[in-house]
Amino acid sequence: MMLFPFNRHLMAWCLACLAFEPLIARTANGLLNVPATPPPTTVQVVDAFPGVTFNRALVFASPPGDEKRLFVGEIGGKIKVIPDVTAAAPTASVAIDLAAAITTPARTPAESWDLGPNLECGLLGFAFHPDYAANGYLFVFYSAAKASDPGVWYQRLSRFTVPPGEREQAAPLVDPGSELILLEQRDRGPNHNGGDVHFGPDGYLYLSVGDEDNPSDHFNNSQRIDMNFFGAMLRIDVDKKTGNLEPNAHTNPAASVEGFSAVDGIPRDESPTGSGVFKARYSIPIDNPYVPSSEEGTWDGTLNGAAIAPESLPYVRSEFWAIGLRSPWRFHIDQSNGEIMLGDVGQSMAWPAAPHAAEELNIIKRGGNFGWPYREGTFPGPKTAPPGFTSLDPFYQLDHNIDGDPNYRARCFIGGVIYRGSRFASLTGSYVFGDFISGNIWALTRPGGVPAVQRIAGLGQVVTFGTDPSNGDVLLTDYSGTRIRRLVTATPGSAFPNTLGATGLFTDLATLTPAPAVVPYSVNLSFWSDHAVKRRWFSIPDGTSRMTWSREDAWTFPAGQIWVKHFDLETERGNPESPKKRIETRVLVKNPEGIYGVSYRWNAAGTQATLAADGGETFAVEVIKDGAPYSQTWNIPSRAQCNICHTPEAGYALSFNTLQLNLEGTIEGFTGNQLDFLESQGYLTNSPDSPNVLPRHLRPEEEEHPIEARVRSYLAVNCGYCHAGAAGTAPTAWDGRHGPILDQTGLIRGEATSAQAPYKLVLPGDPAHSLVLRRMAGTGGFSRMPPLATSEPDAVNIELMTEWINLSLPDRKSYAEWRLEVFGSATSPEGEPGADADDDGQLNHAEFLAGSQALDPGSFLVPVLSLSEGAVLLDAVIPANRSVQVERSTNLLDWSLWDVPGNHGLAHPGGPAAFTGPMSGGGEFFRIRLRER
Helix, strand or coil, rough: CCCCCCCCHHHHHHHHHHHCCCCCCCCCCCCCCCCHHHHHHHEEEEECCCCCCCCCCCEEEEECCCCCEEEEEEECCCCEEEEECCCCCCCCCCEHHHHCCEECCCEEEEEEECCCEECCCEEEEECCCCCCHHEEEEEEEEEEEEECCCECCCCCEEEEEEECCCCCCCCCCCCCCCEEEEEEEECCCCCCCCEEEEEECCCCCCEEEEECEEEECCCCCCCCCCEEEEEEEEECCCCCCCEEEECCCCCCCCHCCCCCCCCCCCCCEEEECCCCEEEEECCCCCCCCCCCCCEEEEEEEEEECCCCHHHHHHHHCCCCEEEEECCCEEEEEECCCCCCCEEEECCCCCCCECCEEEEEEEEEEEEEEECCCCCEEEECCCCCCCCCCCCCCCEEEEEECCCCCCCHCCEEEEEEEECCCCHHHCCCCCCEEECCCEEEEEEEEEEEHHCEEEEECCCCCCCEECCCCCCCCCCECCCCCCEEEEECCCCCCCCCEEEEEHHHEEEEEEEEEECCCCECCCCCCCCCCCCCEEEEEEEECCCCCCCCEEEEEEEEEECEEEEEEEEEEEEEECCCCCCEEEEEEEEEECCCCEEEEEEEHHHHHHHHHHHECCCCCCEEEEEEEEEEEEEEEEEEEEEEHHHHHCEEEEEECCCHHHHHHHEEEEEEEEEEEEEHHHCCCCCCCCCCHHHCCCCCCCCCCCCCCCCHHHHHHHHHHHCCCCCEECCCCCCCCCCCCCCHHHCCCEEEEECCCCCCCCCCCCCCCCCCCCCHHHHHCCCEECCCCCCCCCCCCCCHHHHHHHHHHHHHHHCCCCCCHHHHHHHCCCCCHHCCCCCCCCCCCHHHHHHHHHCCCCCCCCCCCCCCCECCEEEEEEEECCCCEEEEEEEEEECCCEEEECCCCCCCCCCCCCEEEEEEEEEECCCCEEEEEEEEE
């Protein structure tokens, strides 16, 4: 596309002359055949309770025998109830808000940790007692932070009570003061908390707990039964039945490692007789496997073929029912036979002995050892097993191999439920489960006792399965969504266009000539797509609906808006003159419910593209690489995966925003900035600021800009839609978006949840231990990021990131580092950002930004203003990686950004910065605004 300069002031004058009518008439097109809903499939995921919304629902449960009420737990601590799931207009109300209820002692249910969200912190599970109608007991598992001990986490299992008179109400209230803590333990990591809770038909409570922290069970929990409650399935008697046992004391000195105190996490009450005997609030079933003598036989005191040390025997956690689990997020108990089916989430990083890590479905057995960390699935694990070690194989496993069949691709196993409803006769008795990363939903049957699995549907970021108490329907929810979904039957039809040609988006497929109202656009920095050459279009077919512009945040879009992205591959990689192969065209549609996406796969001749399968497609594309034939794997994402990235938090359309569209070009006869084009054609409800003063993303080859700014653009485009701090959907602590300054991103020396020391997210001067770089490259056993629809490394940006870490970051100073260097102290009052240590009128933080000497009153930034032939010229010397913008005023009171080219606020490379623009008359004042980037 040919680029031309554009004068915004001239455009404004032209618009005034034309009474603000568009220069080019905006086109409507009611003939486009792009439905508002996605293609129907045999099994569909629909809104279960229209009009009822939740904030990250993670668990469903109903009281035993209740066919109307469904209780829903939100990660932030609220348990809500839908009084009647069969109602034509269902409603929901709060039964208890743990954040307000927990006062003994004060706790805060924690859905986030440090800098970012973690979907494994907060309210994680609850279950109603089998005799709930008589006792009103509700058992809740949650992770929490103690107000008096910040930065320390606890896992707690508590019993709450629904009072008599409330239990029968359609929307009962749980007594907020009724909490009775059964278990509480300190936790050194924010993830792998497990936390699912269910009662078995034996009347005992089962609780899944993870290995405490990622990765590789580095606290050595999963094969220990004499320490704490981690990496296992627990089984306890909450009714304290006669003949069952007291828990062992939780005071094993061997558990006091790495500053972790082995304080007893089992609250005990004094005997009513006042005898001084204190009893736990639950008992150990006599037939638990690690009870020395039981009805099942005598435990011989060994584990993994070796005897438990005599000094540790008194501290064996006889609560354990099974061990060797990693991250047992969700499990299901078949009430007809007591069988426990548990999904154990696999590790995203591999190790030399097992490049293909696995997701496990385990049938939990009494005393079973499922191998972690000595095994993952049927593969060797990250740690070496002791001689004679044996473990149980998973009942079914899914490999992490992303180049395999996309219908069976998995990276984060979400345990499901056994279907006993009547809607799907063919699925009766099937185990329905899914995967958080791929969005696949499967049904497992057992013909002849052998697992047989088929993909039946998809939902991005699926985190929980449950059942509708009224009819047995499968219910599910996604982490970033607000609605509970259900699986329903549908009859696939021909209403959705099966070919790209049938959509009407292009009048000529041979040339990809867009139809009227389908408008081409470009972006500043393309998302990495395995060397693809991409073209883009958008459409608002009705001709009147509008978008709302935002400077930094996501734009808002009307229902009916369409985006189209087309992918070609050069037949000779790196040679833009070589013929191109048409690969895929994606269509994204905004509708009242959110957004959906489909893909069309081109035929070998490049004459037509056909609707890709719901589960995505993987195939080889033959190209020339380095002069030799090369078979490149191409992954078309599933429709569910479209919604993993195109989330409400990310603004749905990832690259349709100011940072991407602030770009000069020619569109439909309009030459200038794309933002001006959108405004002039009536596509916006509000007017953008001048492109001169708006930021944009940078390409890696734009070497006139700092390497750090180019890296930050890459991270924003390729990572920031998920890794967005507290606003993100990724369970990690860093923020890849453009807005935060570097120190606010959590990147530099940030803790990594998927790797332990010496790894950090980004470690200055150490690319080998910078996890973000390792993820980009997919090396060192770490799976490549971004994780979807890519199999080729992005060599250009890997090199850029490596150069940043090696050459730029080691010398970059945060304010804290600068303060220590200048003042010799990190805490002295004279080094405070708001102090003026040298009394020169410039605060310390301003001196830091300007690169001047904070202890030298003669050293401060002095911009130079000059006039030349009717133009104003402003010069200043600026440190590297500072955003610099000039503000203008005519009265020293009202300031605005000076609307001149280059005043965009992008990070400066360091050195002289010059701004020039026409004089607007006398009495003009200018000032420079600096900020960190």
